[in-house]
Amino acid sequence: MITVVVSDDYKHQPLICHKTTSTRKLKIKTMTAHAIIRSLKKVSCITPILAASAIGLGAIAPEAQATSLVPQQEGEVNVGLGTCLGSGCSYLTLDSIIQSVESLEDSSTGTKSRLFVDQAGTDNTYGGIQFLSTDIGTSDGSGDFWFRPVAMDQHGTTPLVENGQLEVGTFEFTFSQVLGDLTVNWFDTERSGGTSYTAFDAQGDTIATGTIAAGSNGNVQETTLTNVKSIILNLGERKGRTGDGVNFQLDSTVAVPEPGLMMGLGAFALAGGFGLRKRQGDRPTA
Numbered sequence: 001m002i003t004v005v006v007s008d009d010y011k012h013q014p015l016i017c018h019k020t021t022s023t024r025k026l027k028i029k030t031m032t033a034h035a036i037i038r039s040l041k042k043v044s045c046i047t048p049i050l051a052a053s054a055i056g057l058g059a060i061a062p063e064a065q066a067t068s069l070v071p072q073q074e075g076e077v078n079v080g081l082g083t084c085l086g087s088g089c090s091y092l093t094l095d096s097i098i099q100s101v102e103s104l105e106d107s108s109t110g111t112k113s114r115l116f117v118d119q120a121g122t123d124n125t126y127g128g129i130q131f132l133s134t135d136i137g138t139s140d141g142s143g144d145f146w147f148r149p150v151a152m153d154q155h156g157t158t159p160l161v162e163n164g165q166l167e168v169g170t171f172e173f174t175f176s177q178v179l180g181d182l183t184v185n186w187f188d189t190e191r192s193g194g195t196s197y198t199a200f201d202a203q204g205d206t207i208a209t210g211t212i213a214a215g216s217n218g219n220v221q222e223t224t225l226t227n228v229k230s231i232i233l234n235l236g237e238r239k240g241r242t243g244d245g246v247n248f249q250l251d252s253t254v255a256v257p258e259p260g261l262m263m264g265l266g267a268f269a270l271a272g273g274f275g276l277r278k279r280q281g282d283r284p285t286a
């Protein structure tokens with residue numbers, strides 16, 4: 001099995017002419033080499049050069065796996081609100097794919113939230129914020145680490161309600177490269193219209209917007225987008241004293257081709273574009 005990955009170097013040329021919309025979920029799928037070739041033949045908008053490149057990538061690239069962009073330990077994430085909460089604290093180290101995270105004013109609280117990484121089953125204290133081992137609301141029992149917003153009374157200073165048990169916030173994630181695919185998992189969205197996203201390309205143009213549907217208690221919903229440079233996530237909604245808290249995870253199939261691999265791709269591109277006949281010596285060795 002081989003996975004097609006849209007390389008950062010090809011972001012200026014669409015691999016497949018998907019039109020990203022607010023309601024359509026796009027996924028990079030794991031395919032066999034023959035399936036890739038069949039699919040490419042069907043897509044009229046792919047140039048011969050790019051088609052050759054994609055086939056070359058499929059033929060010689062190792063299988064790419066989705067990688068979690070959530071730190072695999074509990075702690076606080078630096079979202080631009082000064083020092084972290086708690087004596088002797090330090091912020092978590094993020095994957096280098098994440099260039100920055102900024103807390104924005106949330107539409108339902110009017111303040112900027114803090115952001116943590118949390119795992120159910122352990123209790124945590126961050127200054128005046130307490131996470132219980134089993135939440136008052138809904139705990140995820142998977143053992144996964146989740147980004148967990150905490151709604152604040154003022155910008156980043158005081159817990160809003162429930163000692164930090166209201167997972168509401170708005171955050172902008174900017175990535176250090178355009179991500180060929182980005183998957184957002186949303187945990188426990190129960191109120192319609194309170195959780196949404198806006199994704200941007202490298203030029204800052206909006207490429208996708210969407211609202212997460214209400215679901216049953218503890219539900220996990222998944223959104224996959226392509227060619228994302230930054231994304232604004234509006235998590236949960238304050239309604240009355242509490243509201244609808246929503247945690248989230250980010251995954252991406254990040255694949256940065258090796259220099260040798262890129263040379264191989266170049267050879268494929270030239271062969272495809274100019275119709276050169278294959279010769280034994282042209283075959284990549286990777």
Ligand SMILES: [Ca+2]
Pocket residue numbers: 074118119120121122123124131132133
């Ligand atoms: Ca915990």
Ligand SMILES: [Ca+2]
Pocket residue numbers: 137138188190217218
């Ligand atoms: Ca719930």
Ligand SMILES: [Ca+2]
Pocket residue numbers: 138187188189190244245246
């Ligand atoms: Ca909820």
